[in-house]
Amino acid sequence: MKNRFGKTAGLALACALCLLLTGGCAPSARPAASVQDESQVLLGFSQLGSESAWRIGNTKSVQEAAKRAGVQLMYENAEQKQEKQIKAIRSFIAYQVDVIAFSPIVEDGWDNVLREAKNAGIPVLTTDRRINTSDQSLFVGFVGSDFYEEGRKAGRFVLRKMADADHVNIAEISGTVDSTPMRQRGAGFRGVLEGDERFTIIASVSGDFLRSKGKECMRELLQQYGDIDVLFSHNDAMTLGAIEAIEEAGLVPGKDIVIVTVDGEQAAIDLLKQGRINCVVECTPLIGDIIMELAKKLAAGETIPRDTYSEERVFTEFDTDLDSLAAREY
Numbered sequence: 001m002k003n004r005f006g007k008t009a010g011l012a013l014a015c016a017l018c019l020l021l022t023g024g025c026a027p028s029a030r031p032a033a034s035v036q037d038e039s040q041v042l043l044g045f046s047q048l049g050s051e052s053a054w055r056i057g058n059t060k061s062v063q064e065a066a067k068r069a070g071v072q073l074m075y076e077n078a079e080q081k082q083e084k085q086i087k088a089i090r091s092f093i094a095y096q097v098d099v100i101a102f103s104p105i106v107e108d109g110w111d112n113v114l115r116e117a118k119n120a121g122i123p124v125l126t127t128d129r130r131i132n133t134s135d136q137s138l139f140v141g142f143v144g145s146d147f148y149e150e151g152r153k154a155g156r157f158v159l160r161k162m163a164d165a166d167h168v169n170i171a172e173i174s175g176t177v178d179s180t181p182m183r184q185r186g187a188g189f190r191g192v193l194e195g196d197e198r199f200t201i202i203a204s205v206s207g208d209f210l211r212s213k214g215k216e217c218m219r220e221l222l223q224q225y226g227d228i229d230v231l232f233s234h235n236d237a238m239t240l241g242a243i244e245a246i247e248e249a250g251l252v253p254g255k256d257i258v259i260v261t262v263d264g265e266q267a268a269i270d271l272l273k274q275g276r277i278n279c280v281v282e283c284t285p286l287i288g289d290i291i292m293e294l295a296k297k298l299a300a301g302e303t304i305p306r307d308t309y310s311e312e313r314v315f316t317e318f319d320t321d322l323d324s325l326a327a328r329e330y
């Protein structure tokens with residue numbers, strides 16, 4: 001753990017600067033217990049937004065795990081803006097937190113701020129999503145899902161479901177452009193289907209992981225392409241929107257169009273049970289406990305594995321145990 005005197009002095013300096021610049025420190029920006037319990041690990045966590053039930057579940061998981069682990073959390077929500085994430089990371093550096101964790105909205109553009117963290121001696125963990133950098137020393141590890149494998153699971157389901165089909169037209173609604181899940185889920189999916197000429201991805205559009213955009217995208221896809229056999233949607237939020245558009249067009253989701261989605265929110269599992277979704281690839285947001293465990297190790301100066309992956313499964317219409325599934329936590 002870093003020198004606590006240093007942290008207190010750093011807090012004082014950051015507040016003094018704040019006072020000079022703004023006439024006062026924003027109370028929410030100052031961790032209340034920072035000078036009360038000097039033994040606590042101070043973790044700065046920058047969440048990318050609140051675009052989906054998945055993301056809200058992820059935030060809750062991090063906040064509750066911090067309380068359980070006795071980790072003091074400085075939490076910032078960037079509301080889908082990379083500039084806000086960069087600003088949050090700079091504020092964590094000014095506070096001299098022990099560890100920084102963040103879920104990068106996109107992969108590029110982090111080198112400068114992460115170099116500042118490295119120069120300040122603060123280890124950085126990327127959670128959920130990854131960054132693209134030529135300097136691998138700018139972050140110490142990643143914790144989250146194997147998005148390639150999620151895409152492969154989706155592809156394997158399509159192969160099984162459409163085993164008897166002569167030709168399959170696939171429409172894809174992907175997530176935020178340049179984000180890790182968008183890139184890796186798409187690549188994993190294509191990797192499984194490539195070489196089999198029966199499958200054609202007729203369109204791929206981005207719905208930014210948002211329900212409203214999922215609906216918009218599906219509406220346009222249906223207008224543009226008469227014959228869509230399979231929808232591969234990169235998250236449940238967009239899928240829920242797409243299903244609304246499919247039903248408004250007088251089609252039956254799960255029958256007229258095979259629906260493959262990612263995340264595993266309760267709402268998607270319910271639709272799977274009703275036959276309106278065919279396959280749900282799990283992507284768990286419940287990574288708070290492992291983030292705290294790794295943050296504590298980093299604060300104690302220990303090394304951590306470069307990659308820590310969540311264990312995830314896939315739920316399909318072929319499963320016989322769907323009714324006994326435990327309630328989802330997101």
Ligand code: AHR
Nearest residue numbers: 051052054128181209235
């Ligand atoms: O990065 C994980 C993805 O981000 C989830 O699939 C999605 O729901 C969220 O917005």
